[in-house]
Amino acid sequence: MSLMTVTRTQQTTATGGTAAAATATGNGAAGVGPEAGAATLTMAKAINLGLRAALAADPRVLLMGEDIGTLGGVFRVTDGLQQEFGADRVVDTPLAESGIVGTAIGLAMRGYRPVCEIQFDGFVFPAFDQITTQLAKMHHRTRGAISLPVVIRIPYGGGIGAVEHHSESPEVLFAHTAGLRIVTPASPADAFTMIQEAIASPDPVIFFEPKSRYWEKGEVDLGRPYATPTGALDRARVVRRGTDATIVAYGPTVHTALRAADAAAEEGRSLEVVDLRAISPLDTDTVADSVRRTGRCVVVHEAPVAFGTGGEIAARITEACFYHLQAPVLRVGGYATPYPVARLEHEYLPSVDRVLDAVDRAVGF
Numbered sequence: 001m002s003l004m005t006v007t008r009t010q011q012t013t014a015t016g017g018t019a020a021a022a023t024a025t026g027n028g029a030a031g032v033g034p035e036a037g038a039a040t041l042t043m044a045k046a047i048n049l050g051l052r053a054a055l056a057a058d059p060r061v062l063l064m065g066e067d068i069g070t071l072g073g074v075f076r077v078t079d080g081l082q083q084e085f086g087a088d089r090v091v092d093t094p095l096a097e098s099g100i101v102g103t104a105i106g107l108a109m110r111g112y113r114p115v116c117e118i119q120f121d122g123f124v125f126p127a128f129d130q131i132t133t134q135l136a137k138m139h140h141r142t143r144g145a146i147s148l149p150v151v152i153r154i155p156y157g158g159g160i161g162a163v164e165h166h167s168e169s170p171e172v173l174f175a176h177t178a179g180l181r182i183v184t185p186a187s188p189a190d191a192f193t194m195i196q197e198a199i200a201s202p203d204p205v206i207f208f209e210p211k212s213r214y215w216e217k218g219e220v221d222l223g224r225p226y227a228t229p230t231g232a233l234d235r236a237r238v239v240r241r242g243t244d245a246t247i248v249a250y251g252p253t254v255h256t257a258l259r260a261a262d263a264a265a266e267e268g269r270s271l272e273v274v275d276l277r278a279i280s281p282l283d284t285d286t287v288a289d290s291v292r293r294t295g296r297c298v299v300v301h302e303a304p305v306a307f308g309t310g311g312e313i314a315a316r317i318t319e320a321c322f323y324h325l326q327a328p329v330l331r332v333g334g335y336a337t338p339y340p341v342a343r344l345e346h347e348y349l350p351s352v353d354r355v356l357d358a359v360d361r362a363v364g365f
Contacts, residue, residue: 037222038219038220038221039220040218040220041217043209043214043215044076044077044215046188046189046192046218046220047077047153048076048079049220049222050191050196051081051199054195055085056085058199060111061089064093064117065119066095066117068091068092069082069087073119074119074155075214077117077214078117097123097126098127100127101116101127101150104116105134105148105150108148113150115150116151116153118153120155121154121156121157121208122165122168122170131206132174132177135150135204139179140179147202147203149199149204150205151195151198152206152207153209154206154207156168156169156184156208156209157210157302158302158345159211159345169304169334171184171208172309175309179204180203180204182206182278183206183207183233183279185251186239186255186275188217189220189221194207195207208251210252213255234283236277236283236287237274239254239258240271241272242271243270243293244269244294245294245363246271246273246274246287246294246298247260247271247272247300248274248300250277250279251301252302254273256300256351256352257271258273260356269363272290282316284320287313287317288316291321292324295324295326296325296327296359296363298331299329299331302333304335305336308333310331313329314328314331317329326362327361327363327364327365330358330361330362332354335348
């Protein structure tokens with residue numbers, strides 16, 4: 001059976017009827033089955049269960065990507081899903097990212113909710129044209145007549161000792177394009193709910209998954225219904241309270257920021273940590289509220305500092321908090337070079353020491 005001829009009835013049949021039953025509950029988390037309740041999970045497993053819940057809740061949802069079926073993906077995020085939901089809903093695609101996204105756009109126009117996996121961050125660029133000129137613009141081009149609820153999952157960032165083209169941080173390239181939501185979880189709990197919120201969203205979502213955090217564990221409430229698509233997906237969150245400076249981070253650097261706050265506390269300094277969660281649209285209000293309390297702001301991300309997300313945040317915070325700032329907004333991130341070879345990536349990535357050095361500079365003004 002070809003992908004383009006799968007009917008909704010066939011999709012439901014492929015799951016053994018569980019999709020229709022889960023839809024009837026009205027709870028996007030209903031499909032998690034016997035695991036429902038609190039559990040300690042890796043981020044990879046949390047995303048897996050979030051995808052499983054979405055597949056069970058809505059027969060229009062299907063997954064597409066290279067080696068995501070039998071293999072379960074390079075990082076095993078989709079492990080077991082093809083066996084449970086069938087090859088018509090968890091589709092192993094050819095090695096052609098432009099074809100994956102182009103097919104997803106066509107499926108979305110026919111009423112499906114495709115979730116694409118890009119195997120590694122550096123592989124997304126063959127699909128850049130499809131994403132930025134078609135996926136992002138179709139709703140506007142048709143004056144709202146067509147919506148494209150497509151999710152593109154991208155493992156991104158460094159820290160795993162990978163070879164060239166496997167450790168990029170291209171989020172700002174997509175954030176610059178109007179019409180896309182750009183989100184990234186920093187914890188298993190957020191990963192579980194945010195992937196479901198992304199799939200439920202009527203807008204195209206680029207879902208950046210910090211690959212260096214795939215194996216870190218955290219508490220996940222599998223029984224909690226996820227928020228509405230216009231709810232928590234776009235909202236930043238204060239994950240640690242402090243008084244002396246605000247550290248703004250997202251994805252893989254939230255963990256780094258929290259470690260820096262722990263180290264600073266041992267020296268008697270109190271740092272507040274804000275997890276952006278969404279890069280576009282940017283929740284300036286939550287960040288500004290924090291900076292008004294602390295008077296200082298340091299932005300941390302793995303992508304190069306030059307023309308990066310930190311520059312946009314710095315500009316917005318300077319405008320919103322000008323009379324509250326006691327120091328310029330500072331940035332800590334990657335350098336303006338291609339991503340280095342594995343043995344040098346620890347020099348490239350933001351570290352606790354680099355974050356604390358920026359805090360010292362901010363406090364010293």
